[in-house]
Amino acid sequence: MTLELTEKDIFMLKLAFSVLAAVLLIRFLLMPQLSRRQELSMQLQEAAAARQEMEASISSIPSLKEAAERSLQELLEASENYYDAMENRQVDEILTGLALEMDLFPVSLSIDEAKPELPGAYLYSALPETGEVFSDTYILTARGNMVLLGEEENVFRFLDTVETKYPSLQIRSVTMAERTYLDADWQAAEQMEVRLTLAVYMCHRSSL
Numbered sequence: 001m002t003l004e005l006t007e008k009d010i011f012m013l014k015l016a017f018s019v020l021a022a023v024l025l026i027r028f029l030l031m032p033q034l035s036r037r038q039e040l041s042m043q044l045q046e047a048a049a050a051r052q053e054m055e056a057s058i059s060s061i062p063s064l065k066e067a068a069e070r071s072l073q074e075l076l077e078a079s080e081n082y083y084d085a086m087e088n089r090q091v092d093e094i095l096t097g098l099a100l101e102m103d104l105f106p107v108s109l110s111i112d113e114a115k116p117e118l119p120g121a122y123l124y125s126a127l128p129e130t131g132e133v134f135s136d137t138y139i140l141t142a143r144g145n146m147v148l149l150g151e152e153e154n155v156f157r158f159l160d161t162v163e164t165k166y167p168s169l170q171i172r173s174v175t176m177a178e179r180t181y182l183d184a185d186w187q188a189a190e191q192m193e194v195r196l197t198l199a200v201y202m203c204h205r206s207s208l
Contacts, residue, residue, distance in 0.1 A: 081167040081168055082139075082167075082168045082201045082202055082203045083168050083200065083201065083202045083203075084202065084203065084205060085114070085140055085202045085203065085204045085205075086202060088111045088113070088114075088142070091111050091142050091144060091200050092109060092111060092144075094200070095109060095111075095144050095146060095198065095200075096109060098158070098161070098162070098166075099146070099148050099158065102150070102154050102155075102157050102158040102161065103150055103151070103154045104148040104149065104150035104154050104155065104158055104194075105148065105149045105150055106146065106147075106148055107147040107148065107149050107193070108145075108146070108147045109144060109145070109146050109147075110144070110145045111142055111143070111144045111145075112142060112143040112144075112145075113142070114140040114141060114142035114200075114202060115140065115141060115142075116138075116139060116140060116141075117139065117140070117141035138203050138204050139201070139202075139203055140201070140202045140203065140204065141199050141200065141201055141202075142199075142200045142202065143172070143197055143198070143199055143200070144197070144198045144200060145195075145196075145197050146194075146195070146196055146197075146198065147193065147194070147195050148193070148194045148196070149179065149191050149192070149193050149194075150191060150192060150194075151191065151192065152176075152192040155176065155192050155194050158194075159171060159174065162198070168200065168201045168202070169198050169199070169200055169201075170198065170199040170201070171196055171197070171198055172196075172197045172198065172199050173196060173197045174194060174195070174196040174197075175194070175195045175196070176192055176193065176194045176195075177192070177193050178190055178191075178192060178193075179191055179192070179193040
């Protein structure tokens with residue numbers, strides 16, 4: 001049996017082959033190219049966004065640097081009267097030396113370990129004391145608990161000197177009472193005993 005193709009059959013076969021070729025061309029050639037182009041377009045958009053963010057960060061560097069330098073300067077000015085960070089024995093020397101300078105006898109002195117603490121309001125200030133930590137590496141507070149013995153005049157001279165001439169020291173509490181003791185001649189004598197707590201403010205300038 002012989003199959004004869006008419007012109008219409010030949011045309012339909014050519015059309016079918018053309019459609020098949022077009023489908024294969026789109027599926028295996030054009031589609032991967034379109035997908036790749038879309039991927040590249042997304043990468044370009046991400047790169048452009050990253051570039052804009054980087055340029056914004058770079059442009060803000062001068063203002064950030066200026067703000068950091070200003071904050072550092074303010075910090076240095078605010079703490080210029082504080083002691084450099086020191087050990088308890090050095091705090092002992094300062095407090096004991098000041099008491100002896102005021103002709104007071106240091107009966108006892110204990111010093112708590114220095115810890116981060118923002119300086120609070122003074123003992124008689126109307127401002128509330130705050131426990132907020134200003135910096136965990138810069139501002140430090142050590143507390144000294146002292147018992148002193150001496151003339152009442154010298155006690156008040158000690159308190160006044162701390163308040164007016166030692167901005168790095170603050171009197172946090174004070175109690176006074178008359179005490180009777182035996183002098184060098186074994187005679188009874190009256191002197192003032194004062195118990196006080198002082199805050200000693202220090203800063204870690206080396207951490208800046």
